[in-house]
Amino acid sequence: MLLTVLALTLVALALAMPTIAREATAWRKRRAQRTKPRERRILPDPGRERRAEQRARELLRSCVNEEEWAMYRDLGFIRVRGASEGYAYLIYPHKPVVAYIPETGRLLNEYCVEFPEMSDAITGSRLPESDDVLAKWMALTGDERRLIRTANMHLPGRQVEPGRVRRDLWRLAQWERERSSARS
Amino acid sequence: MKFLRMKPGHGEVLLTEGDPRVREDEERLIEEFRRQLDEGMWAAVPTHAPGSGRRQAVMIHEYDEIPSGADRVIFFPRASGG
Numbered sequence: 001m002l003l004t005v006l007a008l009t010l011v012a013l014a015l016a017m018p019t020i021a022r023e024a025t026a027w028r029k030r031r032a033q034r035t036k037p038r039e040r041r042i043l044p045d046p047g048r049e050r051r052a053e054q055r056a057r058e059l060l061r062s063c064v065n066e067e068e069w070a071m072y073r074d075l076g077f078i079r080v081r082g083a084s085e086g087y088a089y090l091i092y093p094h095k096p097v098v099a100y101i102p103e104t105g106r107l108l109n110e111y112c113v114e115f116p117e118m119s120d121a122i123t124g125s126r127l128p129e130s131d132d133v134l135a136k137w138m139a140l141t142g143d144e145r146r147l148i149r150t151a152n153m154h155l156p157g158r159q160v161e162p163g164r165v166r167r168d169l170w171r172l173a174q175w176e177r178e179r180s181s182a183r184s
Numbered sequence: 185m186k187f188l189r190m191k192p193g194h195g196e197v198l199l200t201e202g203d204p205r206v207r208e209d210e211e212r213l214i215e216e217f218r219r220q221l222d223e224g225m226w227a228a229v230p231t232h233a234p235g236s237g238r239r240q241a242v243m244i245h246e247y248d249e250i251p252s253g254a255d256r257v258i259f260f261p262r263a264s265g266g
Contacts, residue, residue, distance in 0.1 A: 048193055055195025059188070059258075063230035065239045096266065112266035117192050118224055125192035127261070135190065135260045138228040138241035146243075152265035 049128070056130035063134060070179075072130075075171055078137060083144050090168065091136045093129035096159050097151065105169050110158050111151035113139075185250075187216055189225065189259040196258070204250075217247045217257070225259040 061069045068078050078091045082099075087108065090098045096110040115127055115135045127135065139147040156162050187199040200216045202209025220227065227244040229251055244250055250257060 052193055052195040056190075059190075059196050063239065063241070063258075065232070065237055067237075068239070113263050114266035115190075115261040115263055117261045127190055127192050128195055131190045131195065131260070134258075135263070138230065138258065138260070139226070139243070139263055141240035142228050142243035147263055150263045150265060 053128040053130060056128035056134070060130045060134045060137075064137060067179075068137075071172070071175070072133065075168065075175060077168060078133060079172060080137060080140050089140060090165065091133050091140070092160065093132050094126065096154070097136055097140070097147075098156065098160055098165050100165070100169065105166065107156035107162055107165055110154045110156055110160060111148060112154060112159065113147060113151040185213065185254060186256045187213065187220070187259065188256055189220065190261070199259070214247050220259045221245075224262050226262050227257050227259050229254045229257055 060072065064072070064078065068080075072078050076092070079088055080091060081088045081102075086101060086103070087099055088102050089111075090100065092098070094114075096112040098110055099108040100106060101108065113136065115132065117125070117127070126132070136147075156165070185204055186201040188196040189199050191197050199220070200212055202213050204210045204213060217227065228241040229244060230239060230241050231251065231254075232239040242249075242251060244257060
């Protein structure tokens with residue numbers, strides 16, 4: 001009789017082993033989580049980007065001329081004339097550079113270019129808007145051919161809506177007229 | 185002369201500054217200039233044509249190309265097709 005009870009107990013234990021092992025593992029995990037020190041959470045500073053943009057605006061302002069700065073401040077983009085007569089570019093923050101013919105307003109191309117900071121490639125952070133504009137301005141006015149060669153060229157409308165560019169050209173013309181009449 | 189570098193999340197940061205006419209300063213500036221270019225930066229000096237009001241940048245590939253009298257060199261990440 002005793003042997004039977006012993007045998008049955010052993011069989012029951014053997015059958016219950018997987019469940020016991022599973023529960024023991026889960027308990028160990030829970031215990032480890034409870035005792036593990038909490039990782040320090042780095043809270044984003046909501047003012048950081050704004051302060052960076054403010055500094056970038058000041059730097060841009062100190063580099064471009066008064067008209068270009070006023071254009072960026074009032075319209076949100078800068079027009080840069082091409083190395084030769086007959087074409088110009090619109091520089092938008094974090095958007096392709098758009099080439100066009102000032103005389104007719106005809107859009108020529110979009111030049112997709114960016115300035116990735118390789119040390120921050122993993123976080124995917126990018127330059128403040130005004131720094132991006134300044135980088136394009138310096139690269140275009142300093143070595144237009146190299147920038148254009150580096151950029152990916154597309155037909156108008158790939159990233160910047162042509163309707164928007166035409167509206168911006170119209171706004172630019174209005175803006176220049178107002179400035180001109182204010183001066184005279 | 186100041187060396188500035190555009191950085192995401194910061195705006196520009198001051199890398200170093202010094203008087204290029206002082207030998208020790210110049211050595212430090214040259215060393216920093218090379219380091220930035222080795223890190224893949226482009227360098228430019230904003231300039232303006234006296235009288236015309238037109239401004240433009242001069243891209244700098246060697247330390248010796250920095251225009252005399254330039255008060256700053258701006259380093260920014262090398263362009264790539266977007």
